[in-house]
Amino acid sequence: xxxxxxxxxxxxxxxxxxxxxxxxxxxxxxxxxxxxxxxxxxxxxxxxxxxxxxxxxxxxxxxxxxxxxxxxxxxx
Numbered sequence: 257x258x259x260x261x262x263x264x265x266x267x268x269x270x271x272x273x274x275x276x277x278x279x280x281x282x283x284x285x286x287x288x289x290x291x292x293x294x295x296x297x298x299x300x301x302x303x304x305x306x307x308x309x310x311x312x313x314x315x316x317x318x319x320x321x322x323x324x325x326x327x328x329x330x331x332x
Contacts, residue, residue: 261295269303273331279304279321287319304331 268289272282286303290296304317307330315323317331 258295258298261293261298264293265289265303273304273325275325275327277325279315279317279323279325280319282325283317283319283321286317306330307332 283302290299302318306313
Protein backbone atom coordinates (compact mmCIF):
# COMPACT_ATOMS: atom_id res chain seq x y z
CA UNK A 257 0.00 0.00 0.00
CA UNK A 258 0.95 3.66 -0.25
CA UNK A 259 1.42 3.94 3.54
CA UNK A 260 3.89 1.05 3.57
CA UNK A 261 5.73 2.58 0.63
CA UNK A 262 5.94 5.91 2.49
CA UNK A 263 7.70 4.13 5.36
CA UNK A 264 10.08 2.42 2.92
CA UNK A 265 10.86 5.78 1.28
CA UNK A 266 11.57 7.25 4.72
CA UNK A 267 13.88 4.34 5.56
CA UNK A 268 15.62 4.70 2.18
CA UNK A 269 16.31 8.34 2.99
CA UNK A 270 17.68 7.58 6.46
CA UNK A 271 19.97 4.88 5.06
CA UNK A 272 21.36 7.08 2.28
CA UNK A 273 22.09 10.33 4.15
CA UNK A 274 25.85 10.44 4.66
CA UNK A 275 28.48 13.10 5.15
CA UNK A 276 30.22 14.01 1.88
CA UNK A 277 27.31 13.21 -0.46
CA UNK A 278 25.97 15.97 -2.72
CA UNK A 279 22.34 16.70 -1.80
CA UNK A 280 21.18 16.35 -5.42
CA UNK A 281 22.42 12.74 -5.43
CA UNK A 282 20.09 12.00 -2.52
CA UNK A 283 17.17 13.68 -4.31
CA UNK A 284 17.86 11.84 -7.57
CA UNK A 285 18.13 8.50 -5.80
CA UNK A 286 14.92 9.21 -3.87
CA UNK A 287 13.06 9.90 -7.13
CA UNK A 288 14.52 6.74 -8.67
CA UNK A 289 13.29 4.79 -5.64
CA UNK A 290 9.75 6.00 -6.41
CA UNK A 291 10.11 4.99 -10.07
CA UNK A 292 11.58 1.58 -9.25
CA UNK A 293 8.67 0.81 -6.94
CA UNK A 294 5.89 2.00 -9.26
CA UNK A 295 5.01 5.13 -7.30
CA UNK A 296 6.37 7.75 -9.71
CA UNK A 297 2.92 9.35 -10.06
CA UNK A 298 2.84 9.88 -6.28
CA UNK A 299 6.13 11.80 -6.16
CA UNK A 300 5.64 15.38 -4.90
CA UNK A 301 9.04 16.80 -3.91
CA UNK A 302 12.50 15.97 -2.58
CA UNK A 303 13.14 13.87 0.51
CA UNK A 304 14.38 16.47 3.03
CA UNK A 305 14.15 20.05 4.17
CA UNK A 306 15.73 22.05 6.95
CA UNK A 307 14.31 22.64 10.40
CA UNK A 308 13.87 25.92 12.20
CA UNK A 309 11.24 28.55 12.77
CA UNK A 310 8.94 27.87 9.81
CA UNK A 311 7.47 24.78 8.20
CA UNK A 312 9.38 23.24 5.28
CA UNK A 313 12.35 25.55 5.72
CA UNK A 314 15.43 25.75 3.48
CA UNK A 315 17.74 24.11 2.70
CA UNK A 316 15.83 21.64 0.59
CA UNK A 317 17.18 18.52 -1.07
CA UNK A 318 16.17 18.73 -4.72
CA UNK A 319 17.72 17.42 -7.92
CA UNK A 320 19.31 20.85 -8.42
CA UNK A 321 20.81 21.11 -4.90
CA UNK A 322 24.57 21.54 -5.21
CA UNK A 323 25.71 21.51 -1.58
CA UNK A 324 27.58 18.68 0.15
CA UNK A 325 26.17 17.09 3.31
CA UNK A 326 28.34 18.01 6.28
CA UNK A 327 28.59 16.72 9.86
CA UNK A 328 25.79 17.88 12.16
CA UNK A 329 23.49 19.09 9.38
CA UNK A 330 19.88 18.55 10.46
CA UNK A 331 17.01 17.78 8.13
CA UNK A 332 13.41 16.74 8.39
